[in-house]
Amino acid sequence: MLLRKFYLLLTAGLLTGFAYSQKKQDGSAMYKNAALPVETRVKDLLKRMTVEEKAGQLNQLTGGAFTGPALNDAGQQAKMQMVRDGKVGSMLNVIGATETKAIQTIAIEDSRLGIPLLFGYDVIHGYKTIFPIPLAEACSWNLNNIEKNTGVAAREAASAGIHWTFAPMCDVGNDIRWGRVMEGAGEDPWYAGLVSAARVKGFQGNLDEQHVLACVKHFAAYGAVEAGREYNYTDVSRVALWNKYLPPYEAAVKAGAASVMNGFNTFEGVPVSGSHYLVTDVLKKKWGFTGFLVSDWASFGEMITWGYAADAADAAAKALQAGSMMDMEARVMIAHLPELLKQGKVTVHQLDEAVGRILEAKFKLGLFDNPYKYCDVNREKATLFTAANRQQALQAAQEAVVLLKNNNKVLPISNKSARIAVVGHYADSKEDLFDFWIAQGEFKSAVTLLEGVRKVWGAEQVSFAAGYRADATTDDKLIAEAIANAAKSDVVLVNIGLSGKMAGEDRSLANPVVPEAQVQLLKALKATGKPVIAVVSAGRPLVLTAVEELADAIVYGWILGTESGNALANILSGVANPTGKTVMSFPYAVGQIPVYYNHFNTGRPVQTDGQGNWYSRYRDIPREPLYPFGFGLSYTSFQYSNLQLSSALTDKGKVVTATVTVSNTGDREGEEVVQWYIRDYAAAVIRPVKELKGFEKVSLKPGESKQISWKVDDKVLSFYDASGNLVLESGKFTVYAGGNSRDVLEASLEVR
Structure with a gap:
């Protein structure tokens, strides 16, 4: 018995020594060398990881409390063991500098490779200081302040240990029955793109400890859910996809968004988590997106319910094959990737690309060099x-x-x-x-x-x-x-x-x-x-x-x-x-519902005098909305006059300058959002009756007038074809200027 005890102690000592030796060896590993390029560090770390550890980086779990009595909870203990085993890459809903540091310490000190976790949280319109809902915020038409507002939310969240927020929502919404219109910027794709980009910049800044990773959601066209019902089916053409739904996502991606979230919806009969066209062809190849993707809550697993995947293993395979990456709470990746790799249903290249992008985000945040940089309790108290x-x-x-x-x-x-x-x-x-x-x-x-x-x-x-x-x-x-x-x-x-x-x-x-x-x-x-x-x-x-x-x-x-x-x-x-x-x-x-300003003319448009039969209308109510897009009153009044174009006939490649005079005709100072719209009358793909293409928010004193100018170039007059290519055709256009989409002045333009 004494010999057995001695043998066990000796074995334990040797194992401890081996672990210590490994840790010392890892200390000189290239991935731990802050002086090396991120790409080099990622490649080095990938070589050291097991398949199970790689699958772990694609596994995101929801959290809770991990300090004090909460550590006695069996469920939380099980999650912490998964962290120790390298089977978790990210957690959401872990709140506060103390909590995030407690769990990050386990990831750094107790796991084999010490890979830090990403902590994500829904910071939609503020963390502790709550701002207007994004839909309301967009009504300000103040992009500079929208970026500042989001920056405040980022600072507060970052001080509380959060690295990553699931915002901005870039879904174009026409249907007010859908509760999530509150998270977006409304019905216009061009303006929503500007707002989305401003929010990305506000959240991310220069990715220091005062900012967080942004996540563009819900990719793509989730705002088109049938009947405005959450989690419902969507069916849009590629023309509608490119011209109406994709522009805000693209603007956010081009603004540098670090991550993108798959929607709950479908595209062309395929759940978007498994859509190779959206994820790989559009997002990665067409737009050059180099960040990482995350599912919405359990949406990888929901491909089974949709009837697209046969089981959890099939869902994991189809998500990774499409180019999707991190799995939020469905746990299909951690459960099935090793076997899928052995079966040849997914490749090492597909797995390493997904894992590498997540690791790259962690390196860029500086978490490998200072994993606790977001976990300063004093800064948290001073910031919130x-x-x-x-x-x-x-x-x-x-x-x-x-x-x-x-x-x-x-x-x-x-x-x-x-x-x-x-x-x-x-x-x-x-x-x-x-x-x-x-x-x-x-x-x-x-x-x-x-x-x-x-x-x-x-x-x-x-x-x-x-x-x-x-x-x-x-x-x-x-x-x-x-x-x-x-x-x-x-x-x-x-x-x-x-x-x-x-x-x-x-x-x-x-x-x-x-x-x-x-x-x-x-x-x-x-x-x-x-x-x-x-x-x-x-x-x-x-x-x-x-x-x-x-x-x-x-x-x-x-x-x-x-x-x-x-x-x-x-x-x-x-x-x-x-x-x-x-x-x-x-x-x-x-x-x-849905009613929106940028609708199509139809073959039988509304009669201007409201008389007659056989045209597109309702018999019992007006066709037009009660309040149109871009509408809002002031305590003063504004008048528009003298809309002119520098040329009524132009050639492709040239720029036409539009000018309009805006006057404050009231008795107090006020700000007006001057809006510019166009209409393309005949195109290979039918175009809306109006499209917002420019705006300027101007301040005018009582009796003051200002001439507002706007450049009409090829990009303003172009549209997307079904393959996502910008097209500019010759033909007739109208340029509109006004204080909303309904009450406008107009001028004719022809492009040769």
Whole structure:
């Protein structure tokens, strides 16, 4: 027995010595030499990795707490053992500098090769300081501030140990039934591309410890889900793919996005995770994307449910063969890649390319040289929810607000002695201020509309009545209280719409309308004869036809984040002049959906006089939306005049200069978003009736006029064919200029 114990101790000592020797040897490995090029380090590390370790780099697991009592949880212990075994390349939903350092330490100190993990998290519109939802933020038409806003989110997330965010969403959305329109930049592909690129730059910066990796999603055409229903089927032509859906993704990729996420949807009958055309032919070859791809949650495994893959092994093979890489929580890669390699169903080259790209991202972040650079508790405390961050969030929220109606200049309420009746449950509900994607934002830190209004006018001048319940129902008593509240006031602010809880993933709605109880409340308040201002909160455009008839003014307040109440109060009081313009059309009725400005003419377009038969229309409602794309009012007024082209006839390769005069005809300074559109009248592929191709946000003093110029070149006039090639054809065009997509001046242009 003594001999056996001695033998065991000796063996353990030898093994420990061998492990120590290996660690010393690894210390001089090329992949650990920061002076060598990243490419050299990646190649060296790949040579040292087993197939199982390579499969591990393609395996992303969701996390949780890994310090304190949480370490006693069997599930968490099992995940940590996978980290030790080199079977995990990334984790998501591990939060905070302390937690991320704890798990990173295990990866670095306890795994054979010490490969650091990537920590990912959904930082959609802020981490601790919450900004307006991306759809609302896009309504600012301020690309510089959008980049700054995203930079704040990146700094906060990075200080909390996060390396990587699953944003921006670049899906073009026409259908307000889809809850995820809140994450995008609206219905125009060109403008959405500019916004997507700005957000990539804001997130990534120069990839120092103040920034995080961006992830372009959901590649591709996920915004075309049928009936606006989450996770649904999509079916788009290649012409639509290239001209309508791909431009925002391409712009984000060209801006340097480090990663791309596969969508849940299909393209040409194939789940996009397995689409060789999208992933390899378009993304990698056509666009030259050199980053890495990650699935959406378990979407590799969902290829089985779709009926495209026979089983988990087949799903892993088809994903890798298509060029997809990291597997978020389906675990098909870690389970089946070794056997697939032995069977010849995937190649070493395919595996090494996928793993190499993920390793390259980790090297570029500096994680091999300083794996804990994102895990500074002191920096985390100093960075989160600062006064400067909140000020940026306030500015963003003010710019996102869209003034849709303002009869008789009821706004702004410049009288600081006015008695204000605030009505509506949402006006006093912090919880309903936030949506599904609030990261680490806290309800208690948000400012409600009621708080913001009381801050401006004083608590003694502001009364409150709920008017309806949290579930958007009402009764005679609640309405009577609201009427009594209104009777004692000079003006009524009624906060209506939908709770933020109804925005985001898995929040599709068949009827995106203002709830009937709120309309009933509006009718009662309108009957008091007091000016009624509707402040609409929602994560998407709503059908506002009923509200339009009952409110003197309509302020679209979206979901504005932490500073919501302060921003709205500043707009309502006139401290801030609204500058927001819609980036999605507001339907006249649910039956119009999807409705969007850049539609096609059809063979039987709408008759201008509305008379006659046999043309494309509805018999019971208008064809046009209630509020068009690019629409938004100001507390001043703007007039457009004298649209001219430097030449009405031009040749390919030449540039035509368009100019228009914009005048502030009101009595206060304001900013106007001057929008430029084109129309191509005859092409090999039919073109929309209007396409946004340029804009400029200009500030004008009362009575001031400015001449705004815009360059019309070959790129502006081109379109994509079905193979993704830019095409410019001779023919007739129209150039439009105006303050929205409907109310425009026009000039004719011919290209020879």
